[in-house]
Amino acid sequence: MHTFLALFKKETMEFNRTYKFLIVISVFMIFAIMSPLTAKFMPEILSQFLPKEVADSFPAPSALDSWAQFFKNFSQIGLFVIALLFAGTIIHERSEGTLIILLTKGLRRSTVVFVKTIFSMLVWTVMYWGAFGVTYFYTWYYWKDEHADHLVLAVGNLWLFGLLLIAVILFGNVLFKSIYGNLLWTALFVGVWFIVSIFPKAEDFNLLRLATDGNNILKGVNDVDDFNWIYVISIGLIIVLQVLTIRIFNKKSLI
Amino acid sequence: MTILTLDHVTKSFGSNLVIDDISFQLEEGKIFGLLGQNGAGKTTLMKMILGLLPITKGKILLFDEEVKYGYSPTNRHIGYLPDVPSYYSYMTAYEYLILCGEITGIPKKTLKERAEKYLKLVGLEKNKKKIQQFSRGMKQRLGIAQALIHQPKLLICDEPTSALDPIGRKEILDILKSIKKETTVILSTHILHDAEQICDEVAMLHNGKFVVTGSLSEIMKTHSKQQIRVVFDDEKQAQNFVEKSEMIENVRIQSNILLIEATDIKDMQKQIFTQCTFLHLFPSSIQIVQPSLDEIFLEVSR
Numbered sequence: 001m002h003t004f005l006a007l008f009k010k011e012t013m014e015f016n017r018t019y020k021f022l023i024v025i026s027v028f029m030i031f032a033i034m035s036p037l038t039a040k041f042m043p044e045i046l047s048q049f050l051p052k053e054v055a056d057s058f059p060a061p062s063a064l065d066s067w068a069q070f071f072k073n074f075s076q077i078g079l080f081v082i083a084l085l086f087a088g089t090i091i092h093e094r095s096e097g098t099l100i101i102l103l104t105k106g107l108r109r110s111t112v113v114f115v116k117t118i119f120s121m122l123v124w125t126v127m128y129w130g131a132f133g134v135t136y137f138y139t140w141y142y143w144k145d146e147h148a149d150h151l152v153l154a155v156g157n158l159w160l161f162g163l164l165l166i167a168v169i170l171f172g173n174v175l176f177k178s179i180y181g182n183l184l185w186t187a188l189f190v191g192v193w194f195i196v197s198i199f200p201k202a203e204d205f206n207l208l209r210l211a212t213d214g215n216n217i218l219k220g221v222n223d224v225d226d227f228n229w230i231y232v233i234s235i236g237l238i239i240v241l242q243v244l245t246i247r248i249f250n251k252k253s254l255i
Numbered sequence: 256m257t258i259l260t261l262d263h264v265t266k267s268f269g270s271n272l273v274i275d276d277i278s279f280q281l282e283e284g285k286i287f288g289l290l291g292q293n294g295a296g297k298t299t300l301m302k303m304i305l306g307l308l309p310i311t312k313g314k315i316l317l318f319d320e321e322v323k324y325g326y327s328p329t330n331r332h333i334g335y336l337p338d339v340p341s342y343y344s345y346m347t348a349y350e351y352l353i354l355c356g357e358i359t360g361i362p363k364k365t366l367k368e369r370a371e372k373y374l375k376l377v378g379l380e381k382n383k384k385k386i387q388q389f390s391r392g393m394k395q396r397l398g399i400a401q402a403l404i405h406q407p408k409l410l411i412c413d414e415p416t417s418a419l420d421p422i423g424r425k426e427i428l429d430i431l432k433s434i435k436k437e438t439t440v441i442l443s444t445h446i447l448h449d450a451e452q453i454c455d456e457v458a459m460l461h462n463g464k465f466v467v468t469g470s471l472s473e474i475m476k477t478h479s480k481q482q483i484r485v486v487f488d489d490e491k492q493a494q495n496f497v498e499k500s501e502m503i504e505n506v507r508i509q510s511n512i513l514l515i516e517a518t519d520i521k522d523m524q525k526q527i528f529t530q531c532t533f534l535h536l537f538p539s540s541i542q543i544v545q546p547s548l549d550e551i552f553l554e555v556s557r
Contacts, residue, residue, distance in 0.1 A: 006354055014343065017345040098342065098343060100307065101340065102354075102358055104330050104333065106326075109326070253308070
């Protein structure tokens with residue numbers, strides 16, 4: 001346990017002193033605030049550039065528009081920022097040799113992987129749900145009378161997809177020697193699920209729906225039962241990827 | 256007491272044999288010099304002792320406990336200073352020592368005292384800079400402090416002085432000398448002068464084998480042919496002496512200086528005096544010269 005805590009403290013210090021906390025807080029908070037703001041004021045902004053008849057034809061913005069912006073921002077740029085921040089978390093340590101001394105002091109490689117996974121997932125969880133809280137507040141402020149059904153389910157699905165993506169990125173960290181290789185691997189993983197989404201029969205197993213079906217859930221098109229298999233596969237995949245990451249890292253030469 | 260045992264240790268990378276069936280025992284309380292050219296396999300051997308590289312054949316024991324690849328519990332007895340230590344550059348030296356201590360499981364209160372003690376030992380106690388601002392010498396000194404933080408029985412230093420200036424080298428060697436009582440040291444180096452200064456025992460690694468092992472004095476006795484250095488006033492006299500002294504073999508001329516190798520040094524001295532008297536030559540000096548470790552190394556690695 002003492003090695004876990006020591007390494008976790010080190011990860012926190014590193015994230016703070018290399019300004020990664022600042023980056024992730026800034027990006028996530030900007031999106032959290034911008035999502036309801038964009039939904040609220042976009043019709044007004046567009047009316048400045050478009051003919052009055054066209055502008056008047058826009059429906060009045062609603063709380064659903066705010067959450068649509070939220071899902072769009074966090075399923076794309078939000079996750080991309082997370083991928084960028086963690087794509088080199090083990091690759092850097094391997095290329096710079098910073099783990100050698102710690103490993104000779106009794107640090108297990110499995111602890112390294114485990115701590116980095118927990119830390120990355122915790123950063124995503126805290127930042128994401130924090131951003132959700134900010135968006136929730138502003139959405140409530142602008143549309144006090146409106147209520148979005150199944151909001152936690154929709155937001156929770158994207159959170160789970162984030163956890164899955166982090167497991168994929170951590171796996172890529174032990175597979176590849178360069179961050180670009182890992183980013184390509186992560187993009188390939190997402191790309192495969194895009195291809196799967198072409199086939200309607202695979203709908204019940206398409207993990208990408210965790211990130212793309214948020215609006216449908218809010219509109220009542222999908223409910224929690226539609227995602228049962230997807231939850232099972234996602235959680236199973238996170239566990240399998242974690243085990244494989246540790247196994248492969250145990251065999252990797254660090255010198 | 257034997258601290259380290261190498262039992263028929265072999266290491267190859269594919270078809271490249273780097274360590275060839277080495278067996279060896281190291282006793283406690285010594286500074287042991289692991290000598291060899293660059294690429295001789297010194298680092299490979301040390302990384303096998305640390306469980307950072309798998310052993311192809313044989314086994315390594317530390318206090319009778321076998322070293323395992325991957326995660327080796329024997330590392331609790333070892334401190335390791337790599338040739339180019341890599342640290343977390345955003346930390347201070349103190350923070351780094353605390354991290355190392357926490358990983359080894361040193362209790363909080365003891366750890367703070369120990370971190371201060373070893374920072375003082377290596378002269379970094381007042382340094383509040385981030386490691387990224389450290390010079391090479393400071394990084395090596397921090398390397399020694401981190402290697403000693405858990406008070407290991409064995410300290411392994413991989414070429415700790417190779418990239419340092421003379422002052423930095425002396426500082427490191429002085430620190431190593433000062434910890435000898437508590438910690439056995441394995442010092443890998445290709446700078447034989449450093450080994451001559453502080454090592455009690457050395458082993459020369461060449462073509463994957465220890466070609467020479469033992470204390471420096473033993474090695475000097477066993478592997479070196481002593482030389483007599485005869486200095487004449489000019490080159491002509493030196494040449495004249497060589498031409499007319501057929502019984503003297505193994506002689507090298509360097510301008511007006513002769514270097515004569517001998518197995519029986521007394522007998523050779525007598526012959527030189529006799530010959531000089533006979534030829535009416537009067538050398539300005541006749542001196543017995545001890546060969547350096549460099550010369551022995553060159554000799555055995557030929």
